[in-house]
Amino acid sequence: MPNFKPLAAAALLAFAGxxxxxxxxxxxxxxxxxxxxxxxxxxxxxxxxxxxxxRIKCNLLPxxxxxxxxxxxxxxDGLADLSFIVQGYTPGRFTMTKVAEMPFLGDSAVATSxxxxxxxxxxxxxxxxxxxxxxxxxxxxGPGVIxxxxxxxxxxxxxxxxxxxVGGGVVNEIGKALGVNMTLKPAPESYELLSTxxxxxxxxxxxxxVSFKLDKVIKHRTAVPGGLxxxxxxxxxxxxxxxxxxxxxxxVITKLAGENAARFIGKYWDETDAQSRDVQxxxxxxxITASPAFVAEFKAxxxxxDEAWAKEAEAKGLKNAAAVLQELRAxxxxxx
Numbered sequence: 647m648p649n650f651k652p653l654a655a656a657a658l659l660a661f662a663g664x665x666x667x668x669x670x671x672x673x674x675x676x677x678x679x680x681x682x683x684x685x686x687x688x689x690x691x692x693x694x695x696x697x698x699x700x701r702i703k704c705n706l707l708p709x710x711x712x713x714x715x716x717x718x719x720x721x722x723d724g725l726a727d728l729s730f731i732v733q734g735y736t737p738g739r740f741t742m743t744k745v746a747e748m749p750f751l752g753d754s755a756v757a758t759s760x761x762x763x764x765x766x767x768x769x770x771x772x773x774x775x776x777x778x779x780x781x782x783x784x785x786x787x788g789p790g791v792i793x794x795x796x797x798x799x800x801x802x803x804x805x806x807x808x809x810x811x812v813g814g815g816v817v818n819e820i821g822k823a824l825g826v827n828m829t830l831k832p833a834p835e836s837y838e839l840l841s842t843x844x845x846x847x848x849x850x851x852x853x854x855x856v857s858f859k860l861d862k863v864i865k866h867r868t869a870v871p872g873g874l875x876x877x878x879x880x881x882x883x884x885x886x887x888x889x890x891x892x893x894x895x896x897x898v899i900t901k902l903a904g905e906n907a908a909r910f911i912g913k914y915w916d917e918t919d920a921q922s923r924d925v926q927x928x929x930x931x932x933x934i935t936a937s938p939a940f941v942a943e944f945k946a947x948x949x950x951x952d953e954a955w956a957k958e959a960e961a962k963g964l965k966n967a968a969a970v971l972q973e974l975r976a977x978x979x980x981x982x
Contacts, residue, residue: 668700669895671703671728672705672707672728673688673705674707674712675687675730676717676729682917683911685914687706690902690907697898697902698895698899702891702895714732714832715735717731718739718882722778727887729882730881730882731880732815732879733775734815734816734818735813735832737815741775742962743784744815745878745967746758747817747875747876748951749873751786751876751978752873752978752979753789754912754981755851756915757979758912759786759909759912759915760981762785762786763783763785763908765974780883780888782882784879785880785881785907785911786877787915788873789876790817790870791867791868793848793867793868794808794810794846794866795863796808796846796865797866798866799866800868800940801943802825805826806826808827808847809844809847810826810845811836811840812831815878818830820874836854837859837860837863841863847864852920853919855926856925857918861925864931867926868933869936879911
């Protein structure tokens with residue numbers, strides 16, 4: 647009879663080796679080290695490390711492996727294992743993700759992020775717009791705000807004659823609908839653009855004033871209830887890296903990813919938005935809230951943007967796109 651004992655021992659050793667196999671994830675961030683996205687990404691990865699008893703390690707690289715618009719390709723091609731992307735930084739590449747960039751979605755990054763991830767998984771992921779990478783979570787920032795260094799903005803007329811930096815995506819379409827002079831540039835370029843007078847202002851969530859040290863170059867803030875706009879993000883992993891992670895640890899990561907990761911990052915954003923508003927107040931930034939008349943003006947000018955996205959998405963195969971957007975808004979209202 648064959649002796650199975652050596653075979654069994656070898657199998658046990660192989661299993662033990664697989665169970666203790668260590669994977670070190672390289673993390674890239676194209677925003678400053680203190681930015682909430684750098685911190686949230688690193689802290690989330692460290693939660694993964696704890697949950698896998700250290701079998702997954704996290705190594706934040708000292709500098710980004712690529713500029714913000716090239717990050718998707720960098721992660722896909724293996725220059726980093728993990729990072730976050732803004733789909734709007736690469737115009738024409740993503741259509742479905744624009745659903746999360748519409749005006750008046752909500753006032754909380756947690757709510758919009760969690761709801762967005764749910765809707766993406768239910769309706770949009772099947773279109774595989776992120777082909778080549780493993781999508782861990784979809785999320786958004788907090789509500790977009792009008793910031794500028796020149797004057798209070800209390801109506802659409804006040805926007806005329808001002809030049810604003812925006813990040814691309816639907817926010818650019820919003821600017822066009824309002825007849826505003828827009829410059830498309832990634833967020834990290836904002837300080838230079840403002841300090842040199844290339845632009846007069848920027849459309850940003852509150853946190854960005856602190857994250858990019860803009861409190862000394864911004865004088866006026868106009869908050870729009872529900873948000874002037876939003877931005878779609880994704881947390882992504884290199885597919886080959888994902889594939890080499892043992893299945894048991896993939897299951898651990900999956901539990902911490904998705905809606906849980908969207909909520910995790912959203913909390914960082916909401917907290918930093920609140921902290922930034924305090925910093926702005928201390929720096930003397932004059933803050934106002936858009937009046938009902940201003941909001942009505944705004945809604946009238948941007949009403950066609952929802953419909954334009956629905957047509958574009960349906961042309962790519964999404965059925966009842968307008969209903970999907972309505973479902974996202976309803977889902978945001980339900981998130982606690």
